[in-house]
Amino acid sequence: MKTRIKELRARYDLTQEDLARMVGVRRETIVFLEKGKYNPSLKLAHDVAKSLKTTIDELFIFD
Amino acid sequence: MKDKLGIILGIGIAVAVVVTLIFYILNAGNIELSEIFPIFIVLILIVSAFYILWDRIKNIKKGFPAQDERLKLTNYKACSYGFIASIWSAVGAPLISGIFFDYELPGNYVTAIVVLFGGLTFMISYIYLAWKGA
Numbered sequence: 001m002k003t004r005i006k007e008l009r010a011r012y013d014l015t016q017e018d019l020a021r022m023v024g025v026r027r028e029t030i031v032f033l034e035k036g037k038y039n040p041s042l043k044l045a046h047d048v049a050k051s052l053k054t055t056i057d058e059l060f061i062f063d
Numbered sequence: 064m065k066d067k068l069g070i071i072l073g074i075g076i077a078v079a080v081v082v083t084l085i086f087y088i089l090n091a092g093n094i095e096l097s098e099i100f101p102i103f104i105v106l107i108l109i110v111s112a113f114y115i116l117w118d119r120i121k122n123i124k125k126g127f128p129a130q131d132e133r134l135k136l137t138n139y140k141a142c143s144y145g146f147i148a149s150i151w152s153a154v155g156a157p158l159i160s161g162i163f164f165d166y167e168l169p170g171n172y173v174t175a176i177v178v179l180f181g182g183l184t185f186m187i188s189y190i191y192l193a194w195k196g197a
Contacts, residue, residue, distance in 0.1 A: 017125075025131040026122055028193075032133060037196035041132055 001036045002061040008052040023047040066129035070119055077112045080105070104179045111186040137192040145185030152180040 009019055016030045023044060032038035033048065040048070042056075049059045084105055088094065094102070119129040130138070156176045160168045168176075 020127060024128060026127045026134065029131050029133045032196045035196075038133055044132060 001039065002063070003033060003036055004054075004059055004061070005030070005048065005052065006034045008054060008059070012052065014052075019048070019051060022051045066119070066123060070116055070123075070129065073112065073116050077109055077116065080109055080112075084109075101175060101179055104183055108179075108182050108186055111190060115189070134193065137189060140192055141185050141189035144188040145181045148184035149177050149181030153177045156180075 005019075009016070014022075016027050016034075020027045020030045024047070025044065029038065029040075029044075033040060045056050045060065049056045052059065084102065088102070091098070123129050153173060153176075156173055157168045160166050
């Protein structure tokens with residue numbers, strides 16, 4: 001699984017810590033999400049997508 | 064509040080284990096070589112527990128949750144590995160002792176092995192999964 005979290009985070013000038021605070025998780029979770037090493041719950045995927053003003057479909061790319 | 068209560072409880076339990084260990088070492092007299100191994104495992108468990116607690120305190124101070132969904136999943140996985148290790152050690156320890164050393168393990172030794180092996184497996188799995196990703 002690939003994600004566009006890093007790209008969109010940079011677009012909105014957000015740090016990993018900022019995004020983590022916005023969605024209520026630890027910074028390490030954002031790191032794992034960006035690397036595609038963690039499959040988030042539907043709620044977390046929705047919260048991250050909402051924080052980055054996009055949709056889940058646009059955010060997560062399944063090979 | 065729930066996070067802070069969990070941390071306080073964790074510190075309390077860890078300190079109680081340290082105090083118990085110190086009392087045991089002070090009153091055990093001559094500690095045999097066979098007793099050093101379980102003490103060493105208990106020390107590893109205490110150090111690991113303090114590391115996990117320190118990590119949670121650090122995150123709370125920075126305004127992050129002590130535990131999020133990824134860490135909860137890590138916890139569940141590590142718990143299940145620890146549980147499986149406990150069951151196998153309960154079966155395996157008396158068998159290995161009987162077959163290879165021709166020695167029947169007393170019940171309290173088996174209990175100690177089950178607790179220590181399960182705890183050690185939990186700690187190793189937890190730290191590995193938290194570091195590598197669940």
